[in-house]
Amino acid sequence: MQQRFLTISLFMLAAVFASSAASASGDADAGKQKVQAVCAACHGLDGNATADGQYPRLAGQYEDYIVQALHEYKDGERKNAIMVGMAAPLTDEDINNVAAYFSSQPGKLSDLHGKVQGGD
Amino acid sequence: MIRSLSAVLVLALASAPLALHAATLTGNPEAGRAKIYTCHGCHGIPGYENAYPNYHVPRIAGQNEQYLINALHEYQSGDRTHPTMAAQADSLSDQDIADIAAYLSSFGNK
Numbered sequence: 001m002q003q004r005f006l007t008i009s010l011f012m013l014a015a016v017f018a019s020s021a022a023s024a025s026g027d028a029d030a031g032k033q034k035v036q037a038v039c040a041a042c043h044g045l046d047g048n049a050t051a052d053g054q055y056p057r058l059a060g061q062y063e064d065y066i067v068q069a070l071h072e073y074k075d076g077e078r079k080n081a082i083m084v085g086m087a088a089p090l091t092d093e094d095i096n097n098v099a100a101y102f103s104s105q106p107g108k109l110s111d112l113h114g115k116v117q118g119g120d
Numbered sequence: 121m122i123r124s125l126s127a128v129l130v131l132a133l134a135s136a137p138l139a140l141h142a143a144t145l146t147g148n149p150e151a152g153r154a155k156i157y158t159c160h161g162c163h164g165i166p167g168y169e170n171a172y173p174n175y176h177v178p179r180i181a182g183q184n185e186q187y188l189i190n191a192l193h194e195y196q197s198g199d200r201t202h203p204t205m206a207a208q209a210d211s212l213s214d215q216d217i218a219d220i221a222a223y224l225s226s227f228g229n230k
Contacts, residue, residue, distance in 0.1 A: 061178060065178045077201045078194070109179040110181045112159060112163045113166060
């Protein structure tokens with residue numbers, strides 16, 4: 001019983017550390033400079049590009065999801081010929097900044113709440 | 121030389137109809153609306169986070185159509201590695217994917 005309590009405590013402690021790493025907040029102004037130089041051509045300066053539907057909208061996307069995705073491209077967990085090259089030179093700070101900027105832009109993205117047939 | 125050339129030709133001819141087929145599928149937004157029922161559990165909850173790793177499940181309503189189609193195929197092929205999404209995508213046909221992408225992208229026009 002005591003051991004179980006210890007295990008649960010350790011797990012919660014790990015969760016706290018994990019969430020602090022994920023929520024490291026970037027500098028949106030610095031992110032905008034980087035976006036202008038690197039991302040805007042395909043994603044739009046405000047993250048709302050729609051000219052070519054293969055490129056995702058990023059405006060209003062969750063900040064920590066953008067961070068996650070960029071690290072996955074960098075680490076090779078996501079394989080995309082274009083994004084591998086784009087993500088490779090970004091530092092952790094660049095990634096946090098870019099994510100802070102895109103997530104703060106107004107856009108059309110939303111969750112599925114209220115959009116499911118027969119659901120709410 | 122000729123043999124390897126003809127092998128390339130055969131491969132090209134064999135794969136062309138597949139690529140063409142995938143590209144010409146037309147998504148039906150109404151059908152997609154019924155097919156996103158399983159997506160809703162994770163993508164439908166504002167602020168929902170995965171238990172591990174700890175980040176938000178992305179907002180996908182209003183996303184661009186071709187990006188959604190590509191992403192789901194990448195989960196199927198293993199070019200994207202998220203275990204839950206790989207399992208979900210594996211259960212979808214090309215038509216399912218086209219329908220879901222048509223429905224979700226329609227929110228970008230509103």
